[in-house]
Amino acid sequence: MPSTSHILRYALAAIIVVALGGLAGWYAFVHKQVTVTQANDAARGFGTAASFGSPAGSAYANSTGVPASATQANTTASAPAPRLWHVTTAQVAGAAFTASSTELYFAERSSGNILIADPARSLVTRLTNTLFPKIYEALFASDGSVLLRSATEDGIVTTYAAAIATSSVEGPGDLKGVYLPQNIEAISVRSPRQIFFLVSAPRGGVAGVTTDWKGVSQKPVFASTLSQWRIWWLSDGQMYVAQKPSDDVMGYAFSIKSGALQYLTNAPGLSILPRTGSTALIYSSSAGGVNLFGRTSAGSSPVRFTIRTLAEKCVWAPGKDLIAYCAVPQVTPTRAGYMEGWYRGAIHTLDAWWKVDVSAGTVQSLYTPNPDAALDAEHLSIDATGEYIAFTNAADKTLWMLRITP
């Protein structure tokens, strides 16, 4: 018959075994949870080097885990960029060339950070590290000052007018500025640092004002009971407004002179591209098919070009000659509602590049990208020498640069 001490020993041994088993199980459970947590954290970018503090890098790269080298040119590159340069695979909110070089400012959509790309050296350098996530639109002045536009969850549009703060230390600096009024419907930049914007009026419609980069010295220049306009304030001071386009819906464009609207043109699905320094105009109509027109002056008869694209997929070249470059869908959009589909992100095109001579009324093929690139160009800009065209790919919002001469 087992003694009491034996029973106690067995019980103690059993308790120890159970306790050890429990601890082992707990350890296994915790270890698994830690692994899962670490995996989730890694997926969210935890432990990855911060984008700031380095002149290169990308918030996109950090958040996705894609190496920076895959998303950014490094800071030591020196070879000229290829003719068609994928400047960044990160989504960008806007880009514009500097005033007197082929360098290109651009803003990252995920961070609002400003970077500059140099095609002569395939170099991308981060200029700012001030975080502004969810930037839907960025407009630059030629000195790198920028308007960062975002929207709150409630749909309130914010506009931050900022400039890159000068810093005594090397590396990215701060972006400092002021918020302009909320719910700016449309905005245009006139370098250096002048702004023309439309803001919702209390009784409906919009009021158009010009202002400086700090939002002061506001001057009314336009008012309308309609609110859906696009606006331009060109470097020579010309102002234009055009109704937002819709396929097969009549649109009107006007110039603004002394606060009054002067008729410019009208067409269904009208999209316009005015030119600084002249009254030449490129415009397109869209009504179950796209047509592109050009005219050399306000009073001249328009010429219809053989290429079919939207005017907003074109950019005027600098200089005296009335030359423009256009991204033209290789398959002509003919379906009704093409513009709505394009603006909604439901339709994308595969573009090739054409040179347009408005004076001669002729077009010439310029460059056809590899179909793998699948480029649907938007937000085109051209440098002051007419050497490079920068654009974003509407399909993924990445930034590209095309050298015009082979």
Add this chain to the structure above:
Amino acid sequence: MIRPALTLLAIALVAVPVYLPARTSAQISIPGAETALSLALSPQYPAPDSGVTLTLQSFLFDIDSSTVTWTVNGKVIAQGDGIKTLDVKTGPIGSKLSVVADIAGPDGSASAAATVIPTSIDLLWESDSYTPPFYGGRALPSAGSRVHLVAIPHFVSANGEEIPSDRIIFTWKKDNEVLETLSGRGKSSATIEGPSLFGTETVVVDASAVDGSIAGQALVRIPDTEPLLTLYENHPLFGVLYHRALDASAFVPENEVSFTAVPYFVSAASQNDASLQYEWRVNQNLVATNPERRNEITINAASSTGLIALINLSLTHSSNYFLNAAGSWSVTFNKSGSFGPAGDVFHQ
């Protein structure tokens, strides 16, 4: 000229100018003879730089057997027996054509005159239906939405000055019914109810200078548009990826994704307008959403055996029973591990 050509192509808008009333005189003293000869214009309101046909009409004179002399701005343009019509071309806005037709025949002689002043009215419109911030296109009207219109007349007075809108009387008509409260002097803007479901609203605005010297008319047809329910990925850093609408079958390279539904062209002030009623289903299961963000849903496929979520969304309106939009998307998530069948319950 491209302008009239495009106007014809569009058919949506017809801008029409006007002419001064024809004056007639007769050399015989028959009661009513002074109005017995008149000129009719076709089109009634010729546009700038466009063709117009003037036609002599009379209940008293036998024009076919009369000699007709047509004079435009003091210059004889045509002369002969029975020339009833004359084709002329208008000039630009601000120009004037003085046309006189003299007849002489067995019934006597008479003359009629008309002054053709081409004008135009730009009739602009937009809807107050919903489009998201930074949308590049025009808001189109759907059932229940309103339409804002603006008429911009181009009337040039005899002294060459453009007549401002506050010296013009506007008469707005919708489906041939005068909108009294919207019409009047200087009332160049109007807001009306949009077209009914599957309908088209025809809006006409008549404009005339307060002194009656010049007038015009414009017409626009505004069709109803079906709201478009579009689904986007809502990224924590990028925001809503408006540039990439999800196709009916889509792949997202993550295992937890938030989606935002954007109801284009609905009659609402915002995506989360209190009157909008969203009903989400994921793999047939009704899913509750954040009351503050009813147009958003987050799907986590990490702990699901399946990677395909069939998302169904229907949108209705609490008071506008014409609104009934729906969408369906099959979304494949990215996740290392086995691919399971659709139908699993996803975490939301």
